[in-house]
Amino acid sequence: MSQIAEHPPTGRRSHSARETEQLGAELAAGLHGGDVVLVSGELGAGKTTFVRGACRALGVTVPVTSPTFTIGQRYPSAGGTAVGHLDLYRVGSLRDEDPDLLADYVGPDTITFVEWPDAAEAEIGALGRIARRVQLSHAGDDQRLVHVANQGR
Ligand SMILES: Nc1ncnc2c1ncn2[C@@H]1O[C@H](COP(=O)(O)OP(=O)(O)OP(=O)(O)O)[C@@H](O)[C@H]1O
Ligand SMILES: [Mg+2]
Numbered sequence: 001m002s003q004i005a006e007h008p009p010t011g012r013r014s015h016s017a018r019e020t021e022q023l024g025a026e027l028a029a030g031l032h033g034g035d036v037v038l039v040s041g042e043l044g045a046g047k048t049t050f051v052r053g054a055c056r057a058l059g060v061t062v063p064v065t066s067p068t069f070t071i072g073q074r075y076p077s078a079g080g081t082a083v084g085h086l087d088l089y090r091v092g093s094l095r096d097e098d099p100d101l102l103a104d105y106v107g108p109d110t111i112t113f114v115e116w117p118d119a120a121e122a123e124i125g126a127l128g129r130i131a132r133r134v135q136l137s138h139a140g141d142d143q144r145l146v147h148v149a150n151q152g153r
Helices: 017-028 047-057 099-104 117-127
Strands: 010-014 035-041 072-075 082-087 110-115 129-138 144-150
Touching: 010 017, 017 047, 017 129, 017 144, 035 047, 035 117, 047 082, 047 110, 047 129, 072 099, 082 117, 099 117, 110 117, 117 129
Parallel strands: 035 110, 035 129, 082 110
Antiparallel strands: 010 144, 072 082, 129 144
């Protein structure tokens, strides 16, 4: 074998939305302020569901849904660390946007989850530390595969 990944992705199979929420909660336990979690996957793969579970574990009690009229939301959290949630599905590129747009959602005192991160990965990485990459995929019926890559610390 020519190369061994330092942090190989670990795959888990989820059988229900509830299980995916639990995987999100598990991941949340290892996060700190300034951490960013990129959450990728096809339409309906369970990204928001995963983020919801993570947010609950971080003390967010308000509903966690994909933002509709803005690119993101900030949730008040009983846990102390603010939680940001971005969904960049409709954002083709941030080049034409206000550079401060992301600063409301990503920063040293915030833990941030980003759905459809491809449009702004570099900009997000400049504001926070990309700590995990989560990849969700459909695996038949209510099953999903969830891969988490740890970016190291
Ligand atoms: N194992 C599972 N894990 C996650 N969601 C599941 C699972 N089984 C069924 N579902 C359902 O699939 C849907 C996933 O929706 P969700 O909004 O989380 O996906 P998404 O990846 O965020 O979609 P979008 O691309 O529109 O942002 C929900 O209705 C959820 O209840
Ligand atoms: Mg979503």
